[in-house]
Amino acid sequence: MDNQMPVIVGVTGASGSVLAKCTIDRFLECNIPVILTVSSAARIVWEKEMDSSFGEELEKWSSNKNFKFYQIGELAAPIASGTFATRGMVIVPASMSTVAALSQGLSDNLLRRAADVCFKEKRTVVMVPRETPLHAIHLRNLSDLAMMGTTILPPNPAFYLFQNSINDIVEFVVERIMVLFDVKSELPEKMQYKKD
Numbered sequence: 001m002d003n004q005m006p007v008i009v010g011v012t013g014a015s016g017s018v019l020a021k022c023t024i025d026r027f028l029e030c031n032i033p034v035i036l037t038v039s040s041a042a043r044i045v046w047e048k049e050m051d052s053s054f055g056e057e058l059e060k061w062s063s064n065k066n067f068k069f070y071q072i073g074e075l076a077a078p079i080a081s082g083t084f085a086t087r088g089m090v091i092v093p094a095s096m097s098t099v100a101a102l103s104q105g106l107s108d109n110l111l112r113r114a115a116d117v118c119f120k121e122k123r124t125v126v127m128v129p130r131e132t133p134l135h136a137i138h139l140r141n142l143s144d145l146a147m148m149g150t151t152i153l154p155p156n157p158a159f160y161l162f163q164n165s166i167n168d169i170v171e172f173v174v175e176r177i178m179v180l181f182d183v184k185s186e187l188p189e190k191m192q193y194k195k196d
Ligand SMILES: Cc1cc2nc3c(=O)[nH]c(=O)nc-3n(C[C@H](O)[C@H](O)[C@H](O)COP(=O)(O)O)c2cc1C
Pocket: 011, 012, 013, 014, 015, 039, 040, 041, 042, 044, 045, 048, 094, 095, 096, 097, 098, 099, 130, 131, 132
């Protein structure tokens, strides 16, 4: 894949803002252009969960030439159109609200429209849903999206590896996302099984 092809990162208001931050950091470290959009709820959750504000992180990312940000209401942004080529989209974390909207084909904000475009253009879509427990409607919506080709990647710990902290789990999930976008993963070198 052309390394200059951007990946879209959509951040919604599920718990797990750190997953979004580390995913964006990792793509940029690998010189993969990132186009970011975040929902209003994602900003609220970020301020509750993270040490640095969303605005501070946005300022840091914005100094990278490979980074572009669009507001959630910017429905005329390039990622709202299928003629703008991208390598696909990751929604991390994905709220049950956005999962429900996407499973019904709703495109009422930029994040949802960008995902809908990726579906119709048959591009890679990865979703990192975060909710527990899951009820039948959540599961049905996730199942419908999986049937359309979306990869559903719950942020589960690898209990078979040495994972001592939330950071280890985050790193593991982020590396799984990288693999799905053909970015070379550092995971095999870092993986340490509890028992061989
Ligand atoms: C602190 C906080 C944590 C939340 N965690 C979750 C969660 O883990 N999963 C979820 O589906 N919704 C969660 N929500 C609720 C969503 O933010 C809410 O449904 C919102 O409408 C989602 O909108 P969005 O999909 O446009 O981001 C949380 C809300 C707050 C304030």
